[in-house]
Each structure stands twice: as structure tokens, then as C-alpha cells.
Amino acid sequence: MSALGPLGGMWRYTAVRLAIFLACLGVLYLVGLSGLLLFIVALLVSGLLSYPLARRQRDAMVRSYQQNRRHPPD
Numbered sequence: 001m002s003a004l005g006p007l008g009g010m011w012r013y014t015a016v017r018l019a020i021f022l023a024c025l026g027v028l029y030l031v032g033l034s035g036l037l038l039f040i041v042a043l044l045v046s047g048l049l050s051y052p053l054a055r056r057q058r059d060a061m062v063r064s065y066q067q068n069r070r071h072p073p074d
Helices: 008-031 035-053 055-070
Strands: none
Touching: 008 035, 008 055, 035 055
């Protein structure tokens, strides 16, 4: 088990997804997008990028979830 407990994989995955979103938000802002369009495009782009970039964290989260389902912590 990780130092973050049984939900450690979920927190790592969430942090990676958030970092990717914020990076996309910053880049798109520098490109000139603003307002609601900035957030919508950043959401779409970060969603597409996080699929390959956060694969390792997503797989670890799924393994942790499956292990906890088989052997729940006491």
C-alpha cells in the first residue's frame, strides 16, 4: 500500500490529470483564447492528452481498486 493509503492511485491520477489541464489552459491562454471557449478547448485537449500521458497512473489506480475489491482493508 502506498503512503497515501488505498486511494493513493486515485489521487496521483487526479493530480496528473489536473496538471495536464492546467498546462493546456496556460498554453491556450498564451495562444489567445479566453473565456468559456478557453475552458472548453482546454478540457477537450487535456482529455485527449491525458489518455496516453496518464496511462501509468490510470493503470496503477485500476490495479489498486481491483486489489482493494478482492482484499478490503480491515
